[in-house]
Amino acid sequence: MSRLFRFDPMWESHPLRDRYDVVVIGAGVHGLATAYYLARRGITDVAVLEKGYLGSGNSGRNTAILRANYRTPEAIPFYAESLALYEELSDDLDYNLLFSQQGHLTLAHTEASINGLRVRAEANRVMGVRSRIIGPAEIGRMVPALDTSSAPRYPIMAALYHAPGGIIRHDAVVWGYAHQASQLGVEVHAHTEVLDLGLQAGRIATVHTNRGTIKTGAVVNATSGWCSLIAAMAGVELPIVSHPLQACVTEPMEPLLDKVIVSANLHVYVNQTPRGEFVIGAEIDPYPSYHLGSTLPTLKSMAFHALELFPDLHQVKVLRQWGGICDMTPDYSPIIDEHPEVGGFFMDVGWGTYGFKAGPAGGKCLAELIATGRTPELIRPFRLTRFHENRLVGEKASAAVSH
Ligand code: PYC
Numbered sequence: 001m002s003r004l005f006r007f008d009p010m011w012e013s014h015p016l017r018d019r020y021d022v023v024v025i026g027a028g029v030h031g032l033a034t035a036y037y038l039a040r041r042g043i044t045d046v047a048v049l050e051k052g053y054l055g056s057g058n059s060g061r062n063t064a065i066l067r068a069n070y071r072t073p074e075a076i077p078f079y080a081e082s083l084a085l086y087e088e089l090s091d092d093l094d095y096n097l098l099f100s101q102q103g104h105l106t107l108a109h110t111e112a113s114i115n116g117l118r119v120r121a122e123a124n125r126v127m128g129v130r131s132r133i134i135g136p137a138e139i140g141r142m143v144p145a146l147d148t149s150s151a152p153r154y155p156i157m158a159a160l161y162h163a164p165g166g167i168i169r170h171d172a173v174v175w176g177y178a179h180q181a182s183q184l185g186v187e188v189h190a191h192t193e194v195l196d197l198g199l200q201a202g203r204i205a206t207v208h209t210n211r212g213t214i215k216t217g218a219v220v221n222a223t224s225g226w227c228s229l230i231a232a233m234a235g236v237e238l239p240i241v242s243h244p245l246q247a248c249v250t251e252p253m254e255p256l257l258d259k260v261i262v263s264a265n266l267h268v269y270v271n272q273t274p275r276g277e278f279v280i281g282a283e284i285d286p287y288p289s290y291h292l293g294s295t296l297p298t299l300k301s302m303a304f305h306a307l308e309l310f311p312d313l314h315q316v317k318v319l320r321q322w323g324g325i326c327d328m329t330p331d332y333s334p335i336i337d338e339h340p341e342v343g344g345f346f347m348d349v350g351w352g353t354y355g356f357k358a359g360p361a362g363g364k365c366l367a368e369l370i371a372t373g374r375t376p377e378l379i380r381p382f383r384l385t386r387f388h389e390n391r392l393v394g395e396k397a398s399a400a401v402s403h
Contacts, residue, residue, distance in 0.1 A: 010175050011054075011182035016189055019215040021045040022370060023207050024222060025194050025230055028059035029170075029356060030348045031222035032177035033363025034370075035186045041371045044185030048178075049209060051193035055174035058224045061324035062356040063247050063269065063281040065260050067104045067165035069131045071120045071397035074381035075333065076127045081378060082361035083164060089360065093176035097168050098274060102258045104165025105139065106400075107309075109154035109265040117160040120397055124162070131162045145256045145310055152308050154265055165260055167271050170356060177363075197233040197345075204234065204344035218344045218370060225290065225325025227349035234345050238335070239387050240327045243284040244291060245353050246298045248321035250313070252276030261309060262400045268305035269400040278313065280306045283401045284326055284353060294321035328352045331392035332399065336366055336379040346370060347384065353399040 022038060024031045027050030035048045050056070066086055068079040090097045108114045117133055124131035139159050140148040148156050178188050189211070197219060198206030207214040221230045225242045257272040267283040280302045285295075299321055307314055329335065329350040339345040348366050351358060365379045375383070381393050 010179040011188045014187045014189070016047070016192060016209070016211045016214070018212065020047045021216065022218045022220065023214055023216045024048040024220040026050065026057065026222035026224065027054045027174070027178065027188060027190065028057045028222065028224065029173055029177065029359030030351070030362050031220065032174060032181055032188070033359045034220055034222060034348065034366045036177045036181040036184070037364045037367035038370060039181055039184035039186050041367060043371055046186045047214065048181070048186060048188045049192040049194060049207070050188070050190045053190050054178055054188065055171050057226075058324040058326070058355055059174050059359070060171050061247070061322055062170055063271065063279050064167045064170040064356070065104070065165070065269065065271065065400065066099070066168055066357045067162055067260070068129050069104065069106070069120060069124055069160060069162040069165065069397065070395060071123055072393055072395050073123070073127065074393045075395045075398065076123060076129055078361055078378050079357060080127070080129050082358050085360035085364065086168065089173070089176070093180050095172065095176035095179060097172045097176060099166060099168040100274065101164055101166040102260065103142070104162040104260040105143065105262065106160040106162070107139075107156050107261065107263040107265070108158045109156060109263065111157075113265055114158045116396070117158065120160055129162075130164055131160055134159050134161045143257065143259050143261065145312060146261065147309060147311055154308070167260060167273070173359065194230060194233070197230070199234065199342065202341065202343060204342065218346060220346045220348060220366065220370070222348045224349070224351060224355060225327050227327050227347070231347070234339070234342050236339055236342055236345065238347070238349065240329055240350055241288045242290060242325050243287070243328055244289050244323045245282065245284045245326045246294050246302070246321060246323045247279060247281040248294070248299060248302055248318050250278040250280070250316045251319050253278065253316060256312070263305070263309060264401045266305040266308055267401045268302060268309070270306055270309065277319070278306070278316065281400065284328070290325055292323045292325065294323050326352045330387070332395045333393040334358065334362070334382050335384050336362060337375070337383045338369065340385060
C-alpha cells in the first residue's frame with residue numbers, strides 16, 4: 001500500500017476479556033474521558049464498550065459548541081473547569097482538536113431575555129467567567145452578517161458576549177481521548193452491545209454483551225439518550241426522559257461568521273465550521289422518542305429562524321440533517337454519582353442538550369469518584385438523591401435554547 005494511505009490505528013484492537021476492573025458503557029466523550037482519566041490515575045484494567053462506532057451517539061451529533069456561561073453557582077464552576085480542560089486538551093492528548101475560541105453570543109430580542117442575560121452576566125462575573133452584555137452596535141461590528149437592523153420581527157436588542165466560548169472538532173475529541181486511553185492500556189471495544197447487567201448482593205457483578213459475559217465490580221453508564229435503558233438493566237429507574245434534538249449543516253460558504261450565535265427567543269443557534277459550512281441547531285423535539293431520524297417541520301423551523309438572523313443565507317442549500325437523543329432531567333442538570341443502592345453502578349447521565357461541553361470535567365470527576373470513593377466538590381450538587389431531598393439545581397442556562 002502506498003505510504004500516503006497507510007494509517008496507524010488510533011486505538012488498539014483486543015479480544016474481549018471475561019473480567020475488567022471497570023466497564024464503561026458508551027464510547028462518547030464522557031465514557032472515553034472517564035476511561036482516560038482513570039488510566040491517568042493508574043487504573044488501566046478498563047474496557048469501554050460501544051454498541052456502534054466510536055462517537056456514534058451524541059458526541060458525533062452535537063453542534064460542537066463549548067461555553068461556560070451558565071447561571072447557577074453549581075453549574076458555572078463545573079462548566080468553567082470543563083472549558084479549562086478543553087483549552088489544554090489538544091496538548092494533553094497530543095492531537096489537534098481545532099478548538100476555535102472565537103467567542104459566543106446569546107442574543108436577546110425581548111426585555112425579559114435581557115433581564116435573564118443580566119443575571120447570567122453578573123453570576124458569571126462573580127464566579128470568574130468572562131461574560132458581559134453588549135448592545136446592537138457592538139454586536140453588528142462583531143458579526144456584520146447578522147441582521148441587527150430594526151426590520152426583523154424580533155430585532156436584536158442585546159447579547160451576552162462570552163469571549164472564551166467557541167467550537168471544536170467534536171469527533172476529534174472522541175478520537176483523541178480514545179487514542180490516549182488506548183496508549184495507557186484501556187481497551188476500547190466498538191460494536192459491543194450491552195444486553196443486560198447482573199447484580200450480586202446489591203452490587204454490580206456482570207455485564208452481558210453480544211460478545212460474551214464480563215465480570216466486573218464497576219460499571220459506568222455514559223450512554224446519553226439511552227441511559228434509562230441501561231439503568232433499567234440494573235433495576236434502576238432514572239428521573240430522565242429522552243427527547244430527540246435535531247441539527248443541520250449547509251453547503252460550504254466563504255468565511256462569514258466567526259462567532260457562535262444563539263437565540264433562545266428564536267429557538268436557533270448557528271456557527272460556521274472551519275470548512276465553511278453553517279451548522280444550525282434546533283430546540284428539542286416536543287415529544288419523547290428514541291427516533292434518530294430528521295423531520296421536515298424541524299428543518300423548516302431551523303431554516304426560518306436562521307434566515308431571520310442571517311438573511312444573506314437565503315440561497316444556501318442544506319446538505320444534511322440529523323438527530324441525537326437527549327437524556328433530560330426535570331431540573332436540566334446532570335446526574336453524576338454512584339447509585340446509592342446499587343454498588344458499583346456509576347452514572348454520568350442526564351446531560352440533555354449540554355453534554356458535549358461537559359465531557360472532560362464529567363470524565364475527570366467521575367474517574368476521581370471511582371478511584372477514591374470520594375465525590376469531588378464540583379459534582380456534589382449533581383447527585384441522584386437531590387430529587388428526593390428537594391435540592392434540585394434548576395439551570396435555566398443549561399441549553400442553548402428550549403428552556
Ligand atoms: O448548550 O450551548 C448549548 C447547546 C448548543 C446546542 C445545544 N446545546
